[in-house]
Amino acid sequence: MIWLLALQLAAGPAQHYESARQDFAQRRFSEAVDQVNAALHESPNMVPALVLKARLATLAHRPDVAKSCLITAVAANPASEEAQFFLGLHYYIQNDFKLAISPLETAETLSPDNPLPVFYLAMTEEALGNESKATALYQRAETLSPQKSSQSAEILVAYGRFLLSLGRSQDSIEKARQALEADPESRDAHYELSKGLDHEGDFKNAALEGERALTLPEMGTSDAQIHFLLANVYRQLDRPELAKAHLEKFLESPQTTRR
Amino acid sequence: MAIFDYDNDGWMDLYFVNSGPADFFQPTRPLRNALYHNNRDGTFTDVTERACVGGRDFGVGVAAADYDSDGWTDLLVTTYGRLILYHNNHDGTFTDVTKAAGLDQPGLFTSAVWFDADNNGLLDLFVCHFAKYNKALERDCTVNGVHHYCYPKSYEPWPSRLYKNNGNGTFTDISISSGIGLHLGKAFGVVATDINNDGLLDLFVANDSVPNFLFLNKGGGRFEEIGFQAGVAYSADGAARSGMGVDAIDFDGDGKQDLFVANISRERDSLYRNAGDNSFVDVAGSTGIGMATVMETGWGSRFADFDLDGRPDLILANGHPDDLIESINNSLQYREPLLLFHNNGRGFENVSAAGGPAFEESFAARGLAVGDLDNDGHVDVVVGISGDAPLILHNIVRNTNHWIGLNLTGLATGSNITWSVNGVEHGIFKRGGGSYLSSSDPRDVLGLGTAEHADWIKVQWPAAVGRTDRFEHVRAGQYYSLTPGGDLL
Numbered sequence: 001m002i003w004l005l006a007l008q009l010a011a012g013p014a015q016h017y018e019s020a021r022q023d024f025a026q027r028r029f030s031e032a033v034d035q036v037n038a039a040l041h042e043s044p045n046m047v048p049a050l051v052l053k054a055r056l057a058t059l060a061h062r063p064d065v066a067k068s069c070l071i072t073a074v075a076a077n078p079a080s081e082e083a084q085f086f087l088g089l090h091y092y093i094q095n096d097f098k099l100a101i102s103p104l105e106t107a108e109t110l111s112p113d114n115p116l117p118v119f120y121l122a123m124t125e126e127a128l129g130n131e132s133k134a135t136a137l138y139q140r141a142e143t144l145s146p147q148k149s150s151q152s153a154e155i156l157v158a159y160g161r162f163l164l165s166l167g168r169s170q171d172s173i174e175k176a177r178q179a180l181e182a183d184p185e186s187r188d189a190h191y192e193l194s195k196g197l198d199h200e201g202d203f204k205n206a207a208l209e210g211e212r213a214l215t216l217p218e219m220g221t222s223d224a225q226i227h228f229l230l231a232n233v234y235r236q237l238d239r240p241e242l243a244k245a246h247l248e249k250f251l252e253s254p255q256t257t258r259r
Numbered sequence: 260m261a262i263f264d265y266d267n268d269g270w271m272d273l274y275f276v277n278s279g280p281a282d283f284f285q286p287t288r289p290l291r292n293a294l295y296h297n298n299r300d301g302t303f304t305d306v307t308e309r310a311c312v313g314g315r316d317f318g319v320g321v322a323a324a325d326y327d328s329d330g331w332t333d334l335l336v337t338t339y340g341r342l343i344l345y346h347n348n349h350d351g352t353f354t355d356v357t358k359a360a361g362l363d364q365p366g367l368f369t370s371a372v373w374f375d376a377d378n379n380g381l382l383d384l385f386v387c388h389f390a391k392y393n394k395a396l397e398r399d400c401t402v403n404g405v406h407h408y409c410y411p412k413s414y415e416p417w418p419s420r421l422y423k424n425n426g427n428g429t430f431t432d433i434s435i436s437s438g439i440g441l442h443l444g445k446a447f448g449v450v451a452t453d454i455n456n457d458g459l460l461d462l463f464v465a466n467d468s469v470p471n472f473l474f475l476n477k478g479g480g481r482f483e484e485i486g487f488q489a490g491v492a493y494s495a496d497g498a499a500r501s502g503m504g505v506d507a508i509d510f511d512g513d514g515k516q517d518l519f520v521a522n523i524s525r526e527r528d529s530l531y532r533n534a535g536d537n538s539f540v541d542v543a544g545s546t547g548i549g550m551a552t553v554m555e556t557g558w559g560s561r562f563a564d565f566d567l568d569g570r571p572d573l574i575l576a577n578g579h580p581d582d583l584i585e586s587i588n589n590s591l592q593y594r595e596p597l598l599l600f601h602n603n604g605r606g607f608e609n610v611s612a613a614g615g616p617a618f619e620e621s622f623a624a625r626g627l628a629v630g631d632l633d634n635d636g637h638v639d640v641v642v643g644i645s646g647d648a649p650l651i652l653h654n655i656v657r658n659t660n661h662w663i664g665l666n667l668t669g670l671a672t673g674s675n676i677t678w679s680v681n682g683v684e685h686g687i688f689k690r691g692g693g694s695y696l697s698s699s700d701p702r703d704v705l706g707l708g709t710a711e712h713a714d715w716i717k718v719q720w721p722a723a724v725g726r727t728d729r730f731e732h733v734r735a736g737q738y739y740s741l742t743p744g745g746d747l748l
Binding site: 091094095096097098099127128129130131164165166167168195199224225227228229231232235247250 | 487488490493495496497525527540542544545546549550551552553554588589590
């Protein structure tokens with residue numbers, strides 16, 4: 001054990017952090033935790049390591065640890081765009097929307113060309129019910145996001161979902177179609193497009209998009225959500241057998257509530 | 260709370276339900292329900308003891324109606340533990356007739372509605388039942404070592420009840436035979452309305468954390484639950500929301516009754532536009548209700564024409580259920596502001612900021628009822644506050660708009676009132692129940708805009724009455740009483 005500690009000390013915090021970063025990228029989370037802890041043991045205020053530890057803690061469902069790391073990181077270097085962004089993201093994920101705004105705005109100021117702080121600010125303002133602010137921020141996030149990337153698809157999907165929640169189904173459909181141009185394999189985009197088409201009464205194409213979404217890997221949108229949508233769409237299409245099948249699958253799934 | 264006229268003096272009195280002692284709760288000082296007599300000068304007198312309606316249970320809600328058609332309004336009080344039916348003795352007192360009426364059953368009852376389920380001319384009774392709960396089933400909902408309010412997901416759902424009025428002061432539990440009792444829910448709010456204009460009153464029930472119910476009245480005392488098919492059971496993404504208060508109104512003047520549900524924070528309230536064919540579309544987003552309610556937890560909810568322009572506006576009582584929510588979330592508050600929406604004919608505009616000082620404060624608001632407390636034709640509002648004194652909001656909207664008040668006597672729930680002003684037709688369907696744990700003024704105020712008379716007023720009475728009365732050139736500025744086939748008095 002002593003020789004291992006000696007080896008770690010010899011490696012230096014920067015090297016430990018680099019190892020942790022690589023482990024994290026390769027989803028070797030346990031190893032990443034060891035390495036990031038070694039880095040922070042030697043350099044407790046090393047901001048990138050604190051941020052990485054916070055991200056690992058979030059994955060391990062330890063929001064208390066994540067929050068502590070990020071607050072330390074921001075205190076150590078308020079000019080760290082990464083620390084500010086992840087602190088804002090942490091508050092957003094914890095539904096502490098009012099607290100999310102300040103660090104996200106700081107991150108946006110520090111890195112004005114980065115779409116992610118703007119994107120999360122948009123979702124935060126949406127969660128707070130600030131329609132006009134959210135609309136402007138989504139628009140800006142869309143403008144900033146790189147063309148035809150999975151990131152831009154994600155932004156467009158969220159923007160479209162927001163527009164649909166305002167009853168703007170045509171605009172929502174447009175965003176979902178743009179998202180699919182950026183990422184044709186986006187399950188979320190196919191699902192949101194299906195919802196928009198359903199709202200517009202285009203049930204045939206809504207069914208096609210919903211069925212397509214079901215074939216894609218389950219990341220954000222759940223199978224249950226799609227079955228629920230398809231049960232309604234097939235009922236509208238007067239296809240009771242398909243509606244029943246999807247309804248049964250929906251009801252078999254764990255019921256979700258926001259609470 | 261209830262706004263009703265217990266002594267038939269033409270002035271609305273107030274009844275408040277309090278949470279008295281129970282096996283899981285001992286108040287620090289004695290608590291009872293309270294009946295206040297309207298002194299006609301802006302003040303009220305507590306007449307509870309004389310009226311014998313103190314209750315002293317862990318009271319939850321109230322529904323006022325003349326269930327025995329004797330011309331005097333009775334009270335049904337819901338509690339944790341039992342129902343209490345107070346029969347009005349016509350002399351300022353009431354008698355607890357629960358046992359004799361056959362309503363002496365245990366449960367955790369919330370909202371209730373009196374309505375004619377089978378069109379036989381008698382008021383039947385639907386009572387929301389919340390989750391299966393008693394002290395022995397209580398869960399420990401501790402967060403970070405602090406005992407919090409338990410979310411309803413901790414408890415099993417339970418069926419609500421439907422009681423048939425036998426016409427002799429007794430009731431028969433027809434929950435199972437009607438189909439109502441076959442559905443397990445966690446019911447908080449109920450409104451009786453006619454979603455398909457077939458002359459049969461349907462029931463919309465808000466459930467907390469499980470899908471809402473829409474019980475379609477099939478006639479003969481039978482109901483079919485069509486919440487999923489109708490599009491009112493779940494959110495657009497298939498999530499059951501936490502429904503609390505409800506209401507029903509034709510907000511867009513298309514002749515079809517729309518539905519409203521107040522949900523918990525982050526779920527937005529729902530405004531379901533009736534699309535016909537027993538289906539609904541949630542238009543909370545496009546009408547402005549959605550974003551305005553995303554951070555609030557709604558309870559009492561009532562449409563009323565506060566500015567007398569002929570269109571129903573909306574008022575909401577809000578407050579988070581967890582009194583310790585601020586210790587675990589910085590974006591939510593236990594006390595929340597009231598919300599007031601003006602129906603501008605295209606949607607709902609949040610006009611809370613112009614609503615007066617009460618709308619600048621925050622409350623743990625729960626029940627809400629509307630009624631004209633001073634008979635000036637302007638609909639006032641009473642809000643029940645958890646752990647605090649109620650609010651009485653006096654409507655001081657001053658514009659040049661005029662009004663006609665209608666007091667339909669006898670079996671009125673299910674009536675369709677239409678009126679014309681300068682050739683433009685308006686309508687109110689007289690729903691039963693609505694809001695949350697509360698009972699509103701049974702009279703209707705018809706907004707005329709700037710007109711000083713209605714071209715005509717038509718009252719289509721419920722199917723059991725089976726007649727329509729029509730009156731020409733009705734002058735504004737007063738209340739009229741009407742019995743079927745009678746004159747406006």
